[in-house]
Amino acid sequence: MGNREDLLRGAKQCLVERGWSNTTVRDIAASAGVSHAAIGYHFGSRERLLVEALVEELDELDARMAPDGQSAAAADRWRTLIESFTSDKALWLSQLEAIVAAQRNDELRTRLAEGQRRARGEMGGSIPLAILIGLMVQSLIDPDNAPSAGQAIAEMRELTNESTKSRS
Template sequence: MGNREDLLAGAKQCLIERGWARTTVRDIAAAAGVSHAAIGYHFGSRDALLTQALVEAVDELGDELAGGDAVEEPERRWQILIDSFTTHRALWVAQLEAAVQAERSPEVREHLAKGQREGRAGLGGSVPLALLTGLMLQWLVDPDHAPSGADVVAELRALATEAS
């Protein structure tokens, strides 16, 4: 791997281990085994590097979740996503931290907005994306009382019945 790839790998590692807010340029450079100057040369800034690393990590998670056999049952599809809130907790938290950073960084906002557009397309619209985001928050804050995939589908069916 070259310095650019090493930096991305180091930044992903730091996002998982330290989170967005606590990751420093020094942390990334140490994890990548390169100088601090390499970050500026290859990415321009820490935020640009962390954003790219987060985008790649989320893409990898999406590939992992989409891999294997296609799951037809809606309860199981939602449960697979919900399970990732535990197995990939640090990555989901890093996404929340990045969302907060987007308030003050147009560059981060642009990348996250692109990710949301892709998420809407992949999940089938804005409502499933909003549901996923809300579920993520529930699972990160209060996992003992958060809904299961079966709960989600039952409540969606109840809403659909009520709406018709």
Template structure:
């Protein structure tokens, strides 16, 4: 791997281990085994690097979940829900990035591109909105959050209503 790939791998590692807010340029450089200057050279800023690392990590997670069938099926929803536990740090980092996007045009631009990809992959804005709501429920109050079957049943009921 080259410095750019090493930086992305280091940034992903830091996002999982430290979260967005607590990851410094020094942390990323140390995890990647490169100099601090390499971040500016390859990505322009810490924020741009962390955002790209987050988008890549979410893409990798999505690829791992693709084998679970259609989005409206209980197995697919349950696989997404399970990822809120197995990849909790990644989902929390995504929420941290959304907060950062309110103060950074660079972060907002990268996240907007990621959301566009997610809309395409999930089949539209409504499934993406549902996914965001599920994520919040599972991160905050998992004991009362719905299962994949409950989500699929509710969607079926909504689509069958006149």
């Protein structure tokens, strides 16, 4: 593995262990076993490296959700995503920190927007994505009282059934 790959690996580790805002250039360089200068040489800045690391980490999470490119049933995909709020909590926290940081970083905002557009397509629209983000926030803030995957799926089915009934 070269310095660039080592830096990405180190940045991913730091995102999980320290989060977006607490990860420093020193942390990344130490984790990667390279000099600080390597970050500037390969990525230009800490922010660009963290953007790349976060996007790769989220892509890897997405790949784990549907292994081998298989499309899971909608309920199974929702269940896996909701359960990942616990199993991959540190990554979701880093993503939330990145969303806040994106308000002052055009490149980060652009990359997160690309991911959001892709997620809307995969989730079936903006409302399912909004529900998912709301469930994530509930899980991160109040994990003991956040709905389980089964509860959330049951509530969404109930809403869907009520919506269907009101149209007829």
